[in-house]
Amino acid sequence: MAVESIMTTYNRLSVAFERGEGSWLYDTDGNKYLDALSGIAVCGLGHSHPAVTHAICEQAGKVLHTSNLYTIPNQQQLAERLTQISGMENVFFGNSGAEANEAAIKLARRYGHTVRNIDNPAIIVMEDSFHGRTMATLSATGNRSAQAGFEPLVSGFVRAPYDDIDAIKKIAENNPNIVAILVEPIQGESGIQIPADDYLNQIRAICDNNDWLMMLDEVQSGNGRSGKYFAYQHNDILPDVVTTAKGLGNGVPIGACLAKGVAATILTAGTHGSTYGGNPLSCAAALAVVNTIMDENLCERAEILGNRIANGFREQLGQAGYVNEVRNKGMLIAIELSEAGSELAVLAKVKGILLNVTGGGKVVRMLPPLTMTDSEAELLVNTLSQIIRVYAADERSSEAKEDGPEGERRA
Numbered sequence: 001m002a003v004e005s006i007m008t009t010y011n012r013l014s015v016a017f018e019r020g021e022g023s024w025l026y027d028t029d030g031n032k033y034l035d036a037l038s039g040i041a042v043c044g045l046g047h048s049h050p051a052v053t054h055a056i057c058e059q060a061g062k063v064l065h066t067s068n069l070y071t072i073p074n075q076q077q078l079a080e081r082l083t084q085i086s087g088m089e090n091v092f093f094g095n096s097g098a099e100a101n102e103a104a105i106k107l108a109r110r111y112g113h114t115v116r117n118i119d120n121p122a123i124i125v126m127e128d129s130f131h132g133r134t135m136a137t138l139s140a141t142g143n144r145s146a147q148a149g150f151e152p153l154v155s156g157f158v159r160a161p162y163d164d165i166d167a168i169k170k171i172a173e174n175n176p177n178i179v180a181i182l183v184e185p186i187q188g189e190s191g192i193q194i195p196a197d198d199y200l201n202q203i204r205a206i207c208d209n210n211d212w213l214m215m216l217d218e219v220q221s222g223n224g225r226s227g228k229y230f231a232y233q234h235n236d237i238l239p240d241v242v243t244t245a246k247g248l249g250n251g252v253p254i255g256a257c258l259a260k261g262v263a264a265t266i267l268t269a270g271t272h273g274s275t276y277g278g279n280p281l282s283c284a285a286a287l288a289v290v291n292t293i294m295d296e297n298l299c300e301r302a303e304i305l306g307n308r309i310a311n312g313f314r315e316q317l318g319q320a321g322y323v324n325e326v327r328n329k330g331m332l333i334a335i336e337l338s339e340a341g342s343e344l345a346v347l348a349k350v351k352g353i354l355l356n357v358t359g360g361g362k363v364v365r366m367l368p369p370l371t372m373t374d375s376e377a378e379l380l381v382n383t384l385s386q387i388i389r390v391y392a393a394d395e396r397s398s399e400a401k402e403d404g405p406e407g408e409r410r411a
């Protein structure tokens with residue numbers, strides 16, 4: 001049997017892109033696609049953004065990498081910019097979301113040992129969460145099918161249902177080993193799940209009462225996508241630790257774990273590291289990204305345009321029985337279907353729209369570039385609504401046929 005030269009870890013659609021510009025990707029046959037996924041929340045500034053391209057090219061002509069054995073001036077600049085925006089005090093840089101979360105998990109454990117005097121520190125994590133694919137972040141992730149086959153998992157995680165404050169309070173009463181909570185302000189991979197407005201405020205209060213670190217995974221929700229630079233900024237609170245990646249580099253791999261207060265004192269020299277983490281190339285790109293998001297008010301733009309797109313879908317699909325709910329926080333947008341509809345990603349691609357279907361195949365997820373224009377947004381809403389209406393009608397008529405004469409009568 002022939003063995004593929006790339007491990008078959010991904011189910012890929014049969015299309016390859018050779019260039020991108022703004023919200024558009026062009027395949028090797030010259031077809032164009034409206035990118036409503038941004039490489040899964042990565043290319044928040046769209047493709048080939050001039051500020052990012054310029055920063056990368058300029059840095060490549062100077063020096064790509066030196067290592068963290070030496071001072072990296074633009075890493076310092078990026079850390080200052082991010083701490084100023086976030087209200088955090090310092091930053092550890094890695095290369096991905098998983099690596100940023102690994103840093104947070106290690107920070108919490110070390111906080112348990114050194115500050116709380118706990119030998120077996122444990123972290124509360126949520127059901128249906130996603131924190132990455134490394135062994136610790138996979139163990140923190142609340143998705144059994146992603147974990148299956150990789151046991152033994154890393155211990156030290158206690159799970160609570162998402163958006164359930166009472167469950168967290170119960171754990172607080174019964175488990176003296178808890179040192180931190182790790183939670184997504186909006187769950188991305190499980191289908192843009194948006195908790196109660198005061199969920200993060202309540203978690204903040206519980207963490208304060210118990211000397212736990214409040215750690216937020218903003219790998220997907222950060223960098224302007226939710227309508228604020230970080231999603232917790234909707235709640236007027238500060239976490240102790242926040243992680244981000246994806247949109248920070250607009251396609252150049254970079255992840256960051258930011259901390260404040262006692263959490264900012266835990267990872268000292270020699271306790272953690274990453275060869276590439278925060279190298280001159282990735283920091284040049286990320287600085288251009290962060291400055292563009294702030295200078296061009298893209299957080300506000302994400303809020304306004306995200307609401308407009310979601311309202312457009314509500315108007316066009318409100319009566320479609322096939323759609324349970326349209327929800328969004330800024331440019332994290334979901335159309336929840338009443339039944340699984342994974343084929344919609346393929347059907348949309350055929351019509352020139354890129355998106356993905358997550359949440360057990362029932363949630364059409366869109367994470368468009370924050371720079372998407374009004375007319376592109378309108379095109380997205382009109383085209384996708386039409387695709388979903390036709391799909392729902394086809395599904396219903398084939399269901400009726402499968403049901404036989406009785407079903408046909410019902411239909």
Ligand SMILES: Cc1ncc(COP(=O)(O)O)c(C=O)c1O
Pocket residue numbers: 096097098099101130131132133184188189217218219220221245246
């Ligand atoms: C909330 C969240 N955390 C962590 C990750 C893992 O990031 P990465 O794939 O860059 O390791 C993801 C990726 O989808 C994510 O959405």
